[in-house]
Amino acid sequence: MPSHALKRSTLLALCACVLVAQSMVAAINLLIPQLGSSSLHPSHTEILWTVDAYVIAFAGLLIPAGALGDRYGRKGALLAGLGLFAAGAATSACATDPALLIAGRGISGAGAALITPATMSILVHLAGPRRRAQAMASWTLAIGLGGMAGNLGGGLVGQFLTWRALFGAMVPLAALLALAVALTTPRTDRSPHSDLDPLGTLLLTAGLVAVLFGIIEGPDHGWTSPRILGSFGAGAALIAAFAAQALRSRTPLFDPRVFRSPRLRATSLGLMTGFFGLFALFFVNSQYLQEVKGYGPAVTGVAIVPLITGMAVVPKLAARWSAHPRPVIGAGLALIGLGLLGASTANAGTPYALYACWLLVISAGTGLSMPALTLGVVTSLPHHQAGLGSGLGTSAREIGAALGVAVTGTVLAGHTGFTAGMGPALRTVAVLVLTATAVVVTGLRDRGTAADEAVPAVPAKRLTPERP
16 A cells, blocks of 8 residues: 555544553553542452453453454454443443453453554554654554553542543543544455464463463462462463464464564564563552652652653654664663663652653663564564554563563562662663663664565465455
8 A cells, every 4th residue: 555545644543542542551550549448349359450451351362353453454443442442441430349340441451452453554554665664653652652641641530530530531532533543544455364263362362361360460479379380381381282273274363483583583572671671660660759759649640751752752763763673672672771770779869850861761762662673573474464463562562561560569579668679670670671682682683674584474365455
C-alpha cells in the first residue's frame, strides 16, 4: 500500500487506542489503597489478581490476537478489541464483589490484546517503507504516554474520585475511539494463509499464562515454592509442546524457526530488557515519591512527567538514524541502565530536581531504543504477518515488564524497609539491563534491513483484500 495512505487522523486515532490500552496496566496501581478499604472488602490475594488479571490476559493473548487480525482483518480486530475493552471496564465499574471486578479486568485485558497488535500492523501496512520508522516512533511514544497517563489518571482518581470512576470513564472513551477508527482508518490487505491453529493457540496461550503467573506470583509465594516451580514447569512443557506441534503442522500459528534470525532474537530481547528496566522503575517510583518524599497521589502522578519528555522528543530524532539500529539501540538501552543506577542513589534527602534528571536519562534511553527495536521485530517476519510480529514484540514487552516488577519486589522483600531496599533493587535491575544490552548489541547487524534476515513463517502468497 502506498506511503501516502497513512493520514494524520489515522495515526492519531491508532496511537490513541494503544495509549488507552497501555494506560490501564499502570492506572490500577495507585488505586490499591482505595480498593483495599472499599465496600468490596477484597483480600490481599484478590487485590493482586485485580492488578494482574489485566496483564496476564493482555500478554497471554497477544500472539494469537495478532494472528487473528492478520487472518480476518486488522480493523475488525481493533474494533472488536475496543468493544471487549469497554465491556470489561463496564463489568469492573459495576462490580458487586471482587470476583466480578477481576473478571472485568481480564476481559479488558483480552480487548487490549486485540487492540495493540492491530494498531501496529495497520501502521506498518499504511506507512510504507519510507515512513515506517516515523510511524513506529509515534506508536512507541503512545506506549510511553500510556504509562504516564495511567499513573497520572490513577493518581487523580485516587485523590479526588472513586475507583469506579476510572473504569466507568473507559466505556465512553472506548466508544469514542471506536467511532474515530471507523471514520479514519481504512481496511488493509489481509492474509488468507495466516492461520490461528486452534491447538497451537491453546498450547502457546496456556504456556505464556503459566509463565506469567509464575513471574508475577513468585515474589509473594517464593521462587522455590511448589506452586511457582509447578507453574514454570507447566509453562515450559506447554510452550515446548506448542513448538513441537507447530513444526509438524502444515498451518502453524507461527513457525518457531523464525527465531533462527539473530535480529529477531536480539530485538525481542531488547524490547524485554527495556521494559524490564522501565517497569522496575515504575514499581518503586510511586512508593518512593509517596512514602519517602511524602507526595500525595495527584502530585505523584505529575512528578513522573519527566519520564515522558525523552519519549516525546527523542523518537523523532532516532527515526533519522533508523538505517543504523545497532548504535541507536545500544545507546538507548545503556542510558536506561545508567539512569537506573543514578536513580538507585535517591533517598529522602535527594532533591526532586536531581531525581527528575535520572528520570530524563531513562526516558531518553527509552525513546532512543524502543522505535528501532519495535521495527526490528515487526520487519523480521514476512510483511503479511505484521500483526503476529506485533504480538511477539508486545509479548516480549509485557514479559519484561512483569519480570522487572518481580525482580524488584523480590529484592525489596529481602530488606527491612522500602528505603533500605530501593537502592539495591534498582542497582540489581540496572546491572541486568546493562548485561543484556551487551548481548543485544552483539546479536544485531547493521547490514541491510531487518527484513533481509527474516525467516518466513509460511510461504508468501498473494494477499486478499478485506471485504467490507
